[in-house]
Amino acid sequence: MDGMPLTAESRGRNTVVRAWNGTYWQEMFEETAKPKIQKWLEQFEENSCTPYVVSSSWTTLVNKVLEERPWKSNKPNEDHTVVLPFKDGYLHITAQKAWMEEPNPNYGIKHCANVVLGVKPGQDFVPPTIPSDSVFGGYLSTSLFDLEKRAVVQQHCAMSFLRNKFQLCGWWVSPGGGGKGAMVKMLHHVHGKDNMGRANYGAINLTKLDGDHYLEMIVDKTFLSVAEVDVTKPWCEDTWKMLIASDAVDVNPKNDKLFSYTCDAFQIIMSNQEPRIRDESGGVMRRLQVVQWDSSLERRGTIIYDIDKVVFEQEPLLLVGWLVEGIQKILRNGGPVRDKALPEAIRRYTQRLTKDNDSVEAWIQDCQIVRSRDPNVKVSKREIFEHYEAYCHENCIDRPRGASVFWKIFARKLNVNIDDISERPNIKGGGKGPSILRTIAIRDPDIAREMMARLAEQAIRDGRFKEEPANDDPFGLDTEARMEGRLIKVPVFSDMEHSELQQWRSKLAP
Secondary structure: OOOOOEEEEOOOOOEEEEEOOOEEEEEEEEEHHHHHHHHOOOOOOOOOOOOOHHEEEEEEHHHHHHOOEEEEOOOOOOOEEEEEEEEEEEEEEEOEEEEOOOOOHHHHOOOOOOOOOOOOOOEEEEOOOOOHHHHHHHHHHHOOHHHHHHHHHEEEEEHHOOOOOOOOEEEEEEEOOOOOOHHHHHHHHHHOOEEEEEEEOOEEOOOOOOOOOOOHHHOOOOOOEEEEOOOOOOOOOHHHHHHHHHOOOOOOOOOOOOOOEHHHHEEEEEEEOOOOOOOOEEEEHHHHEEEEOOHHHHOOOOOOOOOOHHHHHHHHHHHHHHHHHHHHHHHHHOOOOOOOOHOHHHHHHHHHHHHHHHHHHHHHHHHEEEOOOOOOOEEHHHHHHHHHHHHHOOOOOOOOOHHHHHHHHHHHHOOOHHHEEOOOOOOOOOOOOOOOEEEEEOOOOHHHHHHHHHHHHHHOOOOOOEEEOOOOOOOOOOHHHHHHHOEEEEEOOOOHHHHHHHHHHHHOOO
């Protein structure tokens, strides 16, 4: 149509027709295609130009293109080469260099960044040094003056142009005016809009992801951002996890048929408050990289209004060069910096957030609360809860769980039924004494004995043991056992296990 090559993409029972516009495969819509069909019929088949024929011609075109020219994507492997589509060509980025090539329809790219690089096909693109007196340089130095945190933010911005195969999300926290919103707006400018004026990026609300038709707005977006989160209210954590994990979700458009969609757009969430996570599986927190921006409106001093527009209009190559450098760092590292490789300040902050958001799990792990096999190990419910409360106080956990919620989480994490291990001492026949739980070890000696027994069991399971005659009482009554020479398995421990055993033995002392 209009002389442009066509292709079609199947989405369940729906079909999307795309036309190659010389830079990318733009979506064709029925409402814009039908007038062109009608015009053609009026010119060449005037007698057949009826609304029915126009509509059936569009249906025939869709089915024919889907059958003969199904949409394909043959982009280079992003593990080695990232391709960014710009208005004047496709920028190919590797760990060492970046160069421009002509747009390639075989790559199956559906969007184009809103920037003209001014680089001809075959020429290299070298990210320019950012002058300290530039608007963008001044923004970075006042909003992200911690260089380690800046590098992580740069990584997040770069990942907005990659397929989110790493299943990560950036969450930026700062008071209002810290500069995080300006950075996201700069990314919006670069991601740009298609020929129909539709944004390639999407702004979503985490509390509405479960809405009947809400996910329609994420389809084909290259980048998703969240402007603000009210952490005091629950948000759609389960659906969000599916999006970040690139699991298939059902999209129910208002005016079309339901279809299954896999989202691969990177997300950046912004908030003035720290994340509040209610998911107890750890799946949400594991996918978040939370960066606390240390800047504020007061600290930044001079205000440049609409700084995102100023940077994009006056210094676009500085911004794009900074993004390209971020992509190259990811390629050189074999992936984004994460977990233990993150800067210490971010790791400490994440650890504190994890404790705040799942204080029961943090208490169990840090205090090594375990189930004991010894039925004589007993402790009151009150002592257990007070132990947890003391831990929260010592670790400055702001939101400890209430008793009723605590016991539900406690039972699930230790895989116990509280009623099955509970008993009440018979106080003067009334049985109304404090509730006692069996086999829960919270005291050091009880924990030590259980952990030592587990080390021994593991060594024997691994085949690390020697057999020795049982040290039976020679004066005992079981003469048959003595005559048979009963053997027992004695575990053989590694040096590391010996060291651990020594630590546990030290806790056995009264």
